[in-house]
Amino acid sequence: MRITIPHIGNMYIAFRSMFNGVGVEMVVPPPTSKKTLSLGVKYSPEFVCLPFKLTLGNFIEALDMGAEVLIQAGGPGLCRYGYYARDQEKILKDLGYSFEMVTTELFESKIVGVANLAKRLSNNAPFTRIASAMRFGMAKIAAMDDIERTVHQVRARELQKGTATRLYREAVQAIDDAQDGRTLKSVTKDYTGRLRAVPMNTEIEPLIVGIMGEFFIVLDPFSNMDVEIELGKLGVEVRRSAYVSHWLKFSLFLNAFGISEKDRIHQAAQPYLKRDVGGDGWESIGEPILHRGEYDGMVHLAPFTCMPEIIAQNIMPTIKDRLPVLTITCDEQMGRSGMLTRLEAFVDLLWKKRTSRQMERAPEGRVFSVGLK
Amino acid sequence: MLRIGIPRGLLYYQYYPLWSTFFQEMGMEVVTSNPTSKAIMAAGSARMVAETCLPVKVYCGHVIELVGKCDYLFIPAIRSIQKNVYNCSKFLGLPDLIKAVVPKCPPIIDVDIDVSKGKVSLHPSSYEIGRWIKPRPKREKEAAKLAWESHLAYIKAMESEMVSPLEYLSGQKPSLASQGNEHFTVALIGHPYNIYDEFITHRIIHRLNTLGARVVLPEMAGRDLLAAGVVKVVGRPYWTYEDEIVGAGGHYLDADVDGVVAIVSFGCGPDSTMIDVVQRYARRPGARPLLTLTIDEHTGEAGMVTRLEAFLDMVARKARRRSA
Numbered sequence: 130m131r132i133t134i135p136h137i138g139n140m141y142i143a144f145r146s147m148f149n150g151v152g153v154e155m156v157v158p159p160p161t162s163k164k165t166l167s168l169g170v171k172y173s174p175e176f177v178c179l180p181f182k183l184t185l186g187n188f189i190e191a192l193d194m195g196a197e198v199l200i201q202a203g204g205p206g207l208c209r210y211g212y213y214a215r216d217q218e219k220i221l222k223d224l225g226y227s228f229e230m231v232t233t234e235l236f237e238s239k240i241v242g243v244a245n246l247a248k249r250l251s252n253n254a255p256f257t258r259i260a261s262a263m264r265f266g267m268a269k270i271a272a273m274d275d276i277e278r279t280v281h282q283v284r285a286r287e288l289q290k291g292t293a294t295r296l297y298r299e300a301v302q303a304i305d306d307a308q309d310g311r312t313l314k315s316v317t318k319d320y321t322g323r324l325r326a327v328p329m330n331t332e333i334e335p336l337i338v339g340i341m342g343e344f345f346i347v348l349d350p351f352s353n354m355d356v357e358i359e360l361g362k363l364g365v366e367v368r369r370s371a372y373v374s375h376w377l378k379f380s381l382f383l384n385a386f387g388i389s390e391k392d393r394i395h396q397a398a399q400p401y402l403k404r405d406v407g408g409d410g411w412e413s414i415g416e417p418i419l420h421r422g423e424y425d426g427m428v429h430l431a432p433f434t435c436m437p438e439i440i441a442q443n444i445m446p447t448i449k450d451r452l453p454v455l456t457i458t459c460d461e462q463m464g465r466s467g468m469l470t471r472l473e474a475f476v477d478l479l480w481k482k483r484t485s486r487q488m489e490r491a492p493e494g495r496v497f498s499v500g501l502k
Numbered sequence: 503m504l505r506i507g508i509p510r511g512l513l514y515y516q517y518y519p520l521w522s523t524f525f526q527e528m529g530m531e532v533v534t535s536n537p538t539s540k541a542i543m544a545a546g547s548a549r550m551v552a553e554t555c556l557p558v559k560v561y562c563g564h565v566i567e568l569v570g571k572c573d574y575l576f577i578p579a580i581r582s583i584q585k586n587v588y589n590c591s592k593f594l595g596l597p598d599l600i601k602a603v604v605p606k607c608p609p610i611i612d613v614d615i616d617v618s619k620g621k622v623s624l625h626p627s628s629y630e631i632g633r634w635i636k637p638r639p640k641r642e643k644e645a646a647k648l649a650w651e652s653h654l655a656y657i658k659a660m661e662s663e664m665v666s667p668l669e670y671l672s673g674q675k676p677s678l679a680s681q682g683n684e685h686f687t688v689a690l691i692g693h694p695y696n697i698y699d700e701f702i703t704h705r706i707i708h709r710l711n712t713l714g715a716r717v718v719l720p721e722m723a724g725r726d727l728l729a730a731g732v733v734k735v736v737g738r739p740y741w742t743y744e745d746e747i748v749g750a751g752g753h754y755l756d757a758d759v760d761g762v763v764a765i766v767s768f769g770c771g772p773d774s775t776m777i778d779v780v781q782r783y784a785r786r787p788g789a790r791p792l793l794t795l796t797i798d799e800h801t802g803e804a805g806m807v808t809r810l811e812a813f814l815d816m817v818a819r820k821a822r823r824r825s826a
């Protein structure tokens with residue numbers, strides 16, 4: 130039984146490691162591409178949100194490579210994510226594919242559900258083996274997230290643009306290839322060291338911009354048109370609260386790490402939005418309030434017609450004391466050049482704000498330099 | 503007398519008898535906005551981001567109409583009315599959304615209705631209205647009972663007496679029950695706030711009637727058949743209002759009707775996937791013909807009528823062939 134999951138950032142690495150560890154073969158769909166998107170668009174309902182189209186495209190490509198079991202999000206919820214599996218299953222069956230669709234509804238019973246799935250697909254591998262395979266998969270994700278945090282810092286300051294991104298890609302590959310915990314530790318250490326050694330401009334104090342919005346789009350560089358890399362090129366240090374490891378930990382073990390950050394975001398959102406409206410709408414209200422004073426601005430990624438993010442977009446203008454926010458709506462029509470123009474304008478604006486803030490604070494007659502730009 | 507505003511949009515079409523009876527019985531005056539008009543729609547649209555779905559924009563327009571005419575707005579945040587079956591995000595965000603976009607918005611009574619959490623149900627006895635309105639109204643229990651009765655009477659009238667919600671709510675004489683000499687029957691399916699809003703769907707029931715069709719509505723099938731329709735098409739229900747599209751689709755596409763007309767709104771998240779599964783179901787051999795109309799602010803009456811006419815021609819031909 131060959132299993133597959135659609136792409137959400139580097140999530141496949143954790144799943145591959147976990148399933149391979151118990152002897153289940155996993156088909157990794159080709160990296161999401163224009164072709165994936167056009168397949169998805171062709172067979173999806175017209176007005177469905179972008180993650181639906183992309184994950185459907187991933188499934189088609191994986192099925193063509195011989196996948197037999199598809200994993201998709203599922204279970205009750207407020208937005209469409211939990212509905213994907215139902216519709217996609219029908220679409221793919223209508224296209225003539227035969228497969229089994231497994232939904233993460235089993236995540237309701239948290240880690241036990243996933244372990245049971247692994248057990249079934251692996252012809253009864255012992256639970257101890259399953260547990261250690263899962264632990265190893267999670268460790269890989271955690272390692273990648275750590276490296277990403279370092280990359281965000283280096284990108285904004287590196288002298289030779291593109292170095293951090295190249296090292297990051299190599300690191301992801303090395304982590305994916307790692308067969309045991311020791312290797313994983315040593316490659317993580319190695320790449321962290323190499324990243325820190327990249328020649329950087331230490332004079333500047335880069336702008337700090339948070340990335341928030343719909344989870345899938347935030348973590349999927351294809352959908353967000355590499356917004357983090359582009360911001361890095363503009364000399365901006367990126368921060369974000371959503372990491373794959375949080376999601377996995379949240380889905381697999383309830384009340385794990387990462388929850389307290391969520392709580393703080395929700396508290397900040399309270400006066401403007403009292404309830405969790407599904408997806409990440411609540412967070413999109415809370416983050417620009419919570420990170421005031423800490424970041425210079427936020428980029429908000431919202432898929433076209435996404436219900437939770439529409440709520441957030443409607444409420445956002447009325448929030449008084451918050452960071453400046455640039456909302457980018459993502460759909461299949463988006464163009465890179467349009468996004469770049471808007472990012473540049475936003476970054477300019479943030480520099481102006483920072484300069485005027487510093488001037489306000491500066492003692493008379495002295496003007497602070499703000500480095501770059 | 504305290505005036506409670508209930509905007510004529512979204513869940514108005516399901517729960518107006520329930521909510522209005524409740525507040526009236528508690529000695530308050532219930533104020534409703536006028537039926538949707540161009541001005542109401544435009545006022546709502548102007549205050550929301552363009553991508554917002556039409557029904558929510560229209561609702562916002564109704565709230566704007568009520569500004570200055572009531573002391574409180576009743577906008578519950580309904581998360582679920584059935585265990586593990588949730589509403590669209592927008593129903594849950596509605597109170598805060600409205601508060602944010604409507605200038606001079608009256609205070610909102612935003613009771614949480616979430617059956618999945620097991621605390622508060624649709625039954626008004628659990629609204630704890632006293633939290634908002636002091637001194638605490640005395641008759642709450644009695645009012646809740648009467649309200650619930652009027653809700654049940656409303657459902658019953660639709661289910662067994664073929665009264666359309668619109669007729670019931672506006673006190674018009676029931677007309678659908680007495681239709682009879684038409685040659686064919688069309689089921690009209692969609693969210694009540696679309697199909698019964700005579701402005702945004704251009705009096706579609708009346709249109710279908712004048713084009714010679716007998717019309718049946720989702721409510722008339724009754725909740726059990728609608729629920730069975732959902733199970734048939736997708737299995738366990740996922741969204742609260744899945745009945746109105748997937749349930750009604752699943753039921754009527756196999757029922758004794760000649761065709762099914764589905765109304766969905768542009769930019770509606772749930773509709774985009776729900777209508778897809780219904781359309782796929784309609785492709786099965788033997789299913790009744792299905793016409794899907796997607797509506798937005800710019801849907802013209804003429805265009806809609808043309809499409810309805812073409813569809814009804816086809817349906818009528820098939821119906822004749824069947825009876826021949």
Ligand code: SF4
Binds near residue numbers: 209434
């Ligand atoms: S959060 Fe938005 S984009 Fe994501 S599945 Fe839900 S509606 Fe679609």
Ligand code: SF4
Binds near residue numbers: 436555770
């Ligand atoms: S179900 Fe659709 S039309 Fe209704 S509020 Fe949600 S998005 Fe809007």
